[in-house]
Amino acid sequence: MKVNFIDLKKQYSKYKEDIDNAVLKVLSSGAYINGPEISKLEGELAKYCNVPHAIAVSSGTDALLLSLMAYEIEPGDEIITVPFTFYATVEVIIWLNARPVFVDIDERTYNLDPSLLEKAITEKTRGIIAVDLYGQCADYDKINEIAAKHNLFVIEDAAQSFGATYKGRRACSLTETAATSFYPAKPFGCYGDGGMLFTHSDKVAERVKQLKDHGQIGGYQHKYVGINGRLDTIQAAILLEKFKHFEKEVELRQVKAEYYNKSLADLTTVPYIEEHNKSVYAQYSIRVDDRENFRNYMNEQQVPTAIHYPKPLHKQEALLYLGYEEGEFPVSEAISKEIISLPMHPHMTAEEQGIVINAIKSFKG
Numbered sequence: 261m262k263v264n265f266i267d268l269k270k271q272y273s274k275y276k277e278d279i280d281n282a283v284l285k286v287l288s289s290g291a292y293i294n295g296p297e298i299s300k301l302e303g304e305l306a307k308y309c310n311v312p313h314a315i316a317v318s319s320g321t322d323a324l325l326l327s328l329m330a331y332e333i334e335p336g337d338e339i340i341t342v343p344f345t346f347y348a349t350v351e352v353i354i355w356l357n358a359r360p361v362f363v364d365i366d367e368r369t370y371n372l373d374p375s376l377l378e379k380a381i382t383e384k385t386r387g388i389i390a391v392d393l394y395g396q397c398a399d400y401d402k403i404n405e406i407a408a409k410h411n412l413f414v415i416e417d418a419a420q421s422f423g424a425t426y427k428g429r430r431a432c433s434l435t436e437t438a439a440t441s442f443y444p445a446k447p448f449g450c451y452g453d454g455g456m457l458f459t460h461s462d463k464v465a466e467r468v469k470q471l472k473d474h475g476q477i478g479g480y481q482h483k484y485v486g487i488n489g490r491l492d493t494i495q496a497a498i499l500l501e502k503f504k505h506f507e508k509e510v511e512l513r514q515v516k517a518e519y520y521n522k523s524l525a526d527l528t529t530v531p532y533i534e535e536h537n538k539s540v541y542a543q544y545s546i547r548v549d550d551r552e553n554f555r556n557y558m559n560e561q562q563v564p565t566a567i568h569y570p571k572p573l574h575k576q577e578a579l580l581y582l583g584y585e586e587g588e589f590p591v592s593e594a595i596s597k598e599i600i601s602l603p604m605h606p607h608m609t610a611e612e613q614g615i616v617i618n619a620i621k622s623f624k625g
């Protein structure tokens with residue numbers, strides 16, 4: 261039996277009839293852009309996250325970009341973020357000619373280490389993008405407190421954490437503005453690209469609605485330079501069907517993670533989830549010191565693995581101009597050498613998990 265890393269086809273087969281009908285309904289409606297499914301999805305997700313505004317956009321990357329645009333980032337502004345995340349978090353900062361300033365991560369949660377934050381703040385700092393890596397929220401009470409003291413905005417990059425909670429509050433509600441992604445492999449994925457921007461601010465919401473539609477404030481009245489950042493109606497229709505099963509899937513992810521934890525804790529470093537957090541396990545990532553051998557062995561056992569992420573961002577070719585040096589972010593550098601993600605999805609069977617667990621046991625054996 262072959263184990264899949266993320267089994268999107270299996271998930272689709274479970275909800276196929278409803279999803280097919282929803283897509284066909286959009287196809288015959290003709291409302292391919294801004295159809296009624298868009299505002300319905302926005303309403304449902306705003307309510308779920310307990311945030312007044314949810315705005316559907318074309319990707320998680322665009323949700324981040326539009327957030328920064330709404331805060332009127334200017335060339336030379338500094339935005340603090342982490343070097344251990346998906347590249348898009350940083351790319352959007354550079355698109356706006358602002359400067360990413362990195363702060364290292366906590367070695368247990370792999371999220372921004374708030375104790376390092378204050379040292380990175382200068383008079384050019386405008387805001388912070390904190391990332392909820394692998395589906396676990398960063399420590400927003402601490403981050404928001406420091407940000408408020410220095411009058412900085414905070415954006416939550418919740419691309420991996422939709423559905424997670426922090427002290428009982430949902431991801432996407434933990435800062436003034438948040439961005440999530442519906443990329444197919446994310447915990448709440450559509451069947452193409454998509455994203456959602458959440459905000460508590462009426463001002464940010466109004467601006468983002470204009471910016472995502474070419475900066476229009478009315479028909480062909482362009483007040484700003486915006487982008488085409490809309491979500492397709494078909495994707496919203498798919499998400500509305502999948503949302504009916506989402507809470508159940510979040511719970512299934514807990515069950516799968518607990519089974520891995522129980523079976524692997526003695527063999528390797530399993531994910532550390534803070535007591536006040538509930539992760540959605542966008543990835544279930546462990547640490548191994550001989551990763552290359554481990555990965556090859558798992559391959560031979562037909563167990564797919566993935567590395568998120570093999571190189572911290574300050575060492576990426578495109579970002580060398582920032583001038584950071586080896587050793588400046590020791591935690592990110594160390595984790596990037598050891599981290600490896602195991603197959604994880606809500607519809608994994610115990611038998612499939614058993615194959616993964618046994619392969620790890622025999623490697624360690």
Ligand SMILES: *Cc1c(COP(=O)(O)O)cnc(C)c1O
Pocket residue numbers: 319320321322345346348349391417419420440441442443453454455
């Ligand atoms: C996936 C991801 C993004 C980008 O989302 P897209 O929808 O693929 O554009 C941004 N940040 C993080 C942390 C991600 O994992």
